[in-house]
Amino acid sequence: MSRSADHRLKDEGSKTQVVLAGATAGLIARFVIAPLDVVKIRLQLQTHPGRTIIQPHPPSTQPPLYKGTLQTLVRIFREEGLTALWKGNIPAEALYITYSAVQFTTYRLTTLGLQSLFSTHPLSPPTESFVAGATAGAVSTTVTYPLDLLRTRFAAQGTQKVYPSLWYGIRSIATNEGPAGFFRGLSAGIIQIVPYMGLFFSVYETLRPYSATLTLPFGSGDAVAGVAASVFAKTAVFPLDLVRKRLQVQGPTRRQYVVGGLAYRGVGGSMKAIVRREGWRGLYRGLTVSLVKAAPASAVTMWTYERALAFFISLDQAKEQEQEATSP
Template sequence: MSAGGEHLKDEGNRTQVIAAGAIAGLISRFCIAPLDVVKIRLQLQVHSLSDPTAPPSRILSANPVYKGTFSTFRTIVRDEGITGLWKGNIPAELLYVTYGALQFTTYRTLTLLLQSLPPSSRLPSTVESFISGAGAGAVATLTTYPLDLLRTRFAAQSTTRVYATLAQSIRQITLNEGLRGWFRGSGAALGQIVPYMGLFFTTYELARLPLRDLHLPFGSGDAVAGIMASVLAKTGVFPLDLIRKRLQVQGPMRERFAGGRIPEYTGGVIGTMKQILKTQGVRGLYRGLGIGLVKAAPASAVTMWTYERALGVLKDRRFGETD
C-alpha cells in the first residue's frame, strides 16, 4: 500500500516495459505518419505576405504552397505520390521505437523510485506523475534527438530531394555541420518536452482510472485518457515545437527544404521566437496547431492503448521473468 491507502500501480518488469513501449511506438508512428508529414510542412511554411522583411520579388511571386490540412494532403499526393505522406518514416520509426522504450522505462523507474520513499516523504500522486513524466520525456528526447532531426529533414523534402538515402544524410550532416548540427533546436525540444510530458502523464493518470470504471468497449478508456492528456499538453507547448522544427532545418541545406522558404533564424530559441513574433505575430507561433492536435490525439490514443494492451499480454505471459 502507498501513502493515503492507494495501491501501487503494477508497472511490470523492465523488460516488459521496454518491449511494450517499443511496440506502442512502432504501431503509433506508422498510423500517424501522414499527419506528421503534413504538420511539419505547415510548421515550416512562412506566408511571405505576412513577413514585412521579405524581398519584393518573394512577396509578389510566392504564395503559400500549403493552404490548410486537406489541401496539403492533396498537394503532397499530387506532387509526390502517396508515398510522400510517409517521407522520413525510417528514421521516424527508429525514433518512435527507441523513444517509446526509453520513455516508458524511465517513467517506470522514476515512478517506482518515488513510490519507494517513506510515507512521510511521499509526494501527491499528481506530483509524482509530473516528475516522472517530465524526467522520462527529457531523457528520451535528448537520447533520440538526432533521429528526430532526420525525421524532420526528410519530411521537409518536397519535390526537391536534399538527401537521397539515410546513409547519405548521416554523412552530410556529420561532415558539413558536425555534432552541433545533430542537436539544432534541442534547447527548444527540452524546453517543450519537460512540461509536455509532465502535463501529459499527470492528466493521463488522473483520467485513466475514472475512465476505466466506465467500462468503455475494447479498453478504450486508456485511449480516451491519452487523447485528453495529449490535447491539453500539446496546446500548451506548441510554440516551442514549431521553433524546434524551424531550427532543425537551419544550416547549409536550409534553402533546399520546403521550397526554399524557410528564413534564417539566429539567437537560438529566444531569438527565433522574437523573429517570428516580429514578422508573423503570435499567430505565426501556432502554424499547424490544428493538424498538430489532430495528429497528437490519435498518436497518444494509439500509443497508450497499445502500450497498456501489450504490457498486459507480456505480464500475463511472464515475458522477461526468470523462474
C-alpha cells in the same frame, strides 16, 4: 482507490516487459500518424504566406503553398506521390520505438525512485506523475534527438531531394555540420518536452481512474485519457515545438527545403523573429493538424502500451507455469 491501483501504469511489469511494450506502442503509433506528421512539419516550416523557396514570388501576388491539413495532404499526394506522406518514416520509426522504450522505462524507474525516496511522506499522484513524466521526456528527447532531426529534414523535402538516402543524410550532416549538427534545436526540445510530458502524464494519471469506468468499444478508456492529456499538453507548449522544427532545418541545406528558408538562432531569438514577421499566430502554425495527430497518436500509444504490457506479462507467466509443470 489504493495507491498501487492508481499507479498500475508505472510499477507493474518487469523492465524488459516495459521496454517491449513501449517499443511496440511507438512502432504502431508512428505508422498510423506518419502522414499527419509530414503535414504538420510542412505547415510549421512555412514561414510566411506566399514566401517559398521553390516559387519565390512577392507575398502579395502568391498565396501560401499550404493551406490547412486536407489541402496539404492532397497537394503532397498529387505532386510527390502517396509514399511522400511517409517521408522520413525510417528514422521516425527508429525514433518512436527508441523514444517510447526509453520514455516508459525512465518513467517507471523515476516513479519507483520517488516512491522509495519519499516513502515516509509520499508525493501526491499528480506531482509524482509530473516529475516522472518530465524526467522521462528530457531523457528520451536527448537520447533520440538526432533521429528527430533527420525525420524533420526528410519530411521537409519536396520533389527535389536534399538527401537521396538516410545514410547520405547522416554523412552530409556529420561532414558539413559536425556532431553538433545532429542536435540543432535541442534546447527548444528540452524546454518543450519537460512541461509537455509532465503535464501529459499528470493529466493522464488523473483522468485514467475515471476513464477506466467508461464502457467503450475495445476497452478504450485508456485511449480517452491519453487523448485528453495529449490535447491539453500539446496546446500548452506548441510554440516551442514550432521553434524546434525551424531550428532543426538550419544549416547549409536550409534553403533547399520546400518551404522556409529564413534564418533562426536560439529559442528566444527565434520566437521574437516569428512574432515580428508573422505575428503571434505564427507561433501556432500547424496547431490544428498537430492536435488532430496528437489525439490518435496518444490514444494508439497508450492503448497499445497497456495491452502489449498485459500480453508480455501473461506470456512470461505462461512460461513460468510451463516450467513449473515440467520441473521434477
